[in-house]
Amino acid sequence: MAQFYKEPSRTFNEYLLVPGLTTKEMTVENVSLKTPIVKFRKGEEPPLSANIPLVSAVMQAVSDDNMAVALAKEGGISFIYNSQPVEEEAAMVKRAKTYKSGFVRSDSNLRPDQTMQDVVDLKKRSGHSTIAITEDGTAEGKMVGMVTSRDYRVSRMDPSTPISEFMTPFDKLITAPDGCTLSEANDILWDNKLNAVPVVDDNQRLTYFVFRKDYDAHKANKNELLDAHKSYIVGAGVNTRDYEERIPAVVDAGADVLCIDSSEGYSEWQSECLAWVRKKYGDDVKIGAGNVVDKEGFYYLAEAGADFVKIGIGGGSICITREQKGIGRGQATAVIEVAAARDEYFQRTGVYIPLCSDGGIVYDYHMTLALAMGADFLMMGRYFARFDESPTSKLNVNGSYVKEYWGEGSNRARNWQRYDLGGDPRMKFEEGVDSYVPYAGSLHDNVNLSMTKVKSTMCNVGATSIRDLQENAKITLVSATSIVEGGAHDVILRDTSQGGNR
Numbered sequence: 001m002a003q004f005y006k007e008p009s010r011t012f013n014e015y016l017l018v019p020g021l022t023t024k025e026m027t028v029e030n031v032s033l034k035t036p037i038v039k040f041r042k043g044e045e046p047p048l049s050a051n052i053p054l055v056s057a058v059m060q061a062v063s064d065d066n067m068a069v070a071l072a073k074e075g076g077i078s079f080i081y082n083s084q085p086v087e088e089e090a091a092m093v094k095r096a097k098t099y100k101s102g103f104v105r106s107d108s109n110l111r112p113d114q115t116m117q118d119v120v121d122l123k124k125r126s127g128h129s130t131i132a133i134t135e136d137g138t139a140e141g142k143m144v145g146m147v148t149s150r151d152y153r154v155s156r157m158d159p160s161t162p163i164s165e166f167m168t169p170f171d172k173l174i175t176a177p178d179g180c181t182l183s184e185a186n187d188i189l190w191d192n193k194l195n196a197v198p199v200v201d202d203n204q205r206l207t208y209f210v211f212r213k214d215y216d217a218h219k220a221n222k223n224e225l226l227d228a229h230k231s232y233i234v235g236a237g238v239n240t241r242d243y244e245e246r247i248p249a250v251v252d253a254g255a256d257v258l259c260i261d262s263s264e265g266y267s268e269w270q271s272e273c274l275a276w277v278r279k280k281y282g283d284d285v286k287i288g289a290g291n292v293v294d295k296e297g298f299y300y301l302a303e304a305g306a307d308f309v310k311i312g313i314g315g316g317s318i319c320i321t322r323e324q325k326g327i328g329r330g331q332a333t334a335v336i337e338v339a340a341a342r343d344e345y346f347q348r349t350g351v352y353i354p355l356c357s358d359g360g361i362v363y364d365y366h367m368t369l370a371l372a373m374g375a376d377f378l379m380m381g382r383y384f385a386r387f388d389e390s391p392t393s394k395l396n397v398n399g400s401y402v403k404e405y406w407g408e409g410s411n412r413a414r415n416w417q418r419y420d421l422g423g424d425p426r427m428k429f430e431e432g433v434d435s436y437v438p439y440a441g442s443l444h445d446n447v448n449l450s451m452t453k454v455k456s457t458m459c460n461v462g463a464t465s466i467r468d469l470q471e472n473a474k475i476t477l478v479s480a481t482s483i484v485e486g487g488a489h490d491v492i493l494r495d496t497s498q499g500g501n502r
């Protein structure tokens with residue numbers, strides 16, 4: 001006879017935290033969100049920790065090199081998506097690893113024979129007013145000049161005026177030499193009262209820009225997550241098919257931690273992949289596995305050698321796996337059960353395996369709940385897709401700004417495959433949707449607000465670390481009517497747009 005669970009599985013929305021004693025030292029400034037990412041032995045330091053408990057999802061619409069840098073600056077980690085050719089994923093990892101803080105690749109470039117109209121159009125698209133003029137119009141071409149808003153007047157000039165007539169030519173530009181440090185570039189900015197300085201190599205090729213505003217921003221990041229060589233920590237997604245090719249490529253490119261990306265990780269494919277990594281790299285390469293939703297899945301991956309275990313089937317905002325295949329489990333129940341198994345495993349073996357709760361986080365308080373239930377860090381897709389730094393287009397739909405966001409199981413994501421993986425194409429079905437999410441601004445602002453809320457809740461609970469929260473939180477189920485009681489009720493809202501990311 002099939003096994004039946006006695007209780008229904010539940011979601012984060014069905015729980016609340018009950019406050020504990022808040023002492024006077026428990027202030028937001030005194031809360032640490034530092035958290036282990038990979039397994040460690042009792043009493044030892046984890047080989048890799050993050051400064052905030054957030055990682056971005058292994059998805060085309062979320063985690064590219066740009067997101068990886070932006071999130072590492074705040075103390076979290078991106079897992080760059082593997083639904084792309086091996087070389088392209090490795091190149092993204094490498095770009096993020098070799099990113100030099102404060103040195104940005106120019107995203108606005110034109111050729112000297114293009115026109116003022118092209119300048120106006122580009123500025124509208126990119127929102128940036130510093131434009132590099134290179135021979136071939138690329139970000140690494142031979143630099144021949146530069147255009148800023150001070151160089152042209154839209155109201156007075158013919159839109160077809162060639163750029164070469166109004167740009168500041170190269171011989172009049174102040175530049176910095178390739179290989180200079182950020183503080184040297186910054187001195188050049190200040191000495192010459194510039195807002196931006198192009199960095200060029202011996203062949204007059206543009207390599208980067210350094211902007212004055214970025215230098216100021218850079219100084220503010222006390223949480224940034226760096227390796228021993230001061231490069232940002234970067235993760236990479238891998239799969240259980242082409243790992244013998246993909247893993248060496250992303251490891252060589254500098255990936256600090258890998259994650260097997262699958263909807264369902266309780267499989268021999270994953271244990272074979274983990275065994276292959278251990279045979280080839282020993283413990284030097286860190287790799288998480290998943291996704292699982294019960295203790296059996298956790299024990300299987302723990303024994304197979306996973307460095308962390310990821311939890312969640314079907315709870316993601318773009319997921320339709322539960323509808324399509326009827327597999328999955330309420331995310332809160334899955335986290336609670338797997339965390340109990342992890343704690344038991346730790347007691348028994350002295351090895352602590354961090355858990356990642358993946359998908360289904362809607363409100364900021366869901367983050368605190370997932371951590372209190374035993375997760376060590378959280379993977380999110382929708383949350384990060386809304387920010388400037390996500391790789392997708394920002395669009396204006398019916399007067400509101402949105403960003404595109406699509407599931408890895410949608411046809412849109414799957415179309416990258418150049419080769420057929422076999423099977424009858426008519427038998428393929430989608431497990432994810434293609435959607436929009438409301439545009440929310442910069443990652444920095446949003447992550448800081450969310451983390452302040454999490455810390456503030458932790459103070460209410462009486463915890464100044466994630467470990468404290470996991471050990472001492474009091475969590476209650478809520479009835480359907482108490483959920484109604486928890487929202488604004490029995491009043492007429494003056495502004496119906498109130499709410500949002502609570």
Ligand SMILES: NC(=O)C1=CN([C@@H]2O[C@H](COP(=O)(O)OP(=O)(O)OC[C@H]3O[C@@H](n4cnc5c(N)ncnc54)[C@H](O)[C@@H]3O)[C@@H](O)[C@H]2O)C=CC1
Binds near residue numbers: 240264267321409431
């Ligand atoms: N967390 C979630 O609830 C869900 C996530 N997704 C996302 O969609 C993407 C694709 O996920 P999946 O379809 O689960 O990918 P997958 O590659 O893990 O699995 C696809 C199918 O291939 C099989 N398979 C795996 N390795 C194999 C090998 N070496 N040889 C032969 N067959 C093999 C699996 O058993 C499964 O039937 C991932 O990014 C995943 O995160 C999709 C659905 C749900």
Ligand SMILES: O=c1[nH]c(=O)c2[nH+]cn([C@@H]3O[C@H](COP(=O)(O)O)[C@@H](O)[C@H]3O)c2[nH]1
Binds near residue numbers: 057312316360380383
């Ligand atoms: O059923 C699914 N079909 C898909 O196409 C799909 N793509 C991603 N994922 C999973 O959803 C997670 C992100 O969830 P959120 O947007 O809720 O943060 C991700 O981290 C994945 O675990 C998918 N699940």
Ligand SMILES: [K+]
Binds near residue numbers: 264265266
């Ligand atoms: K399975």
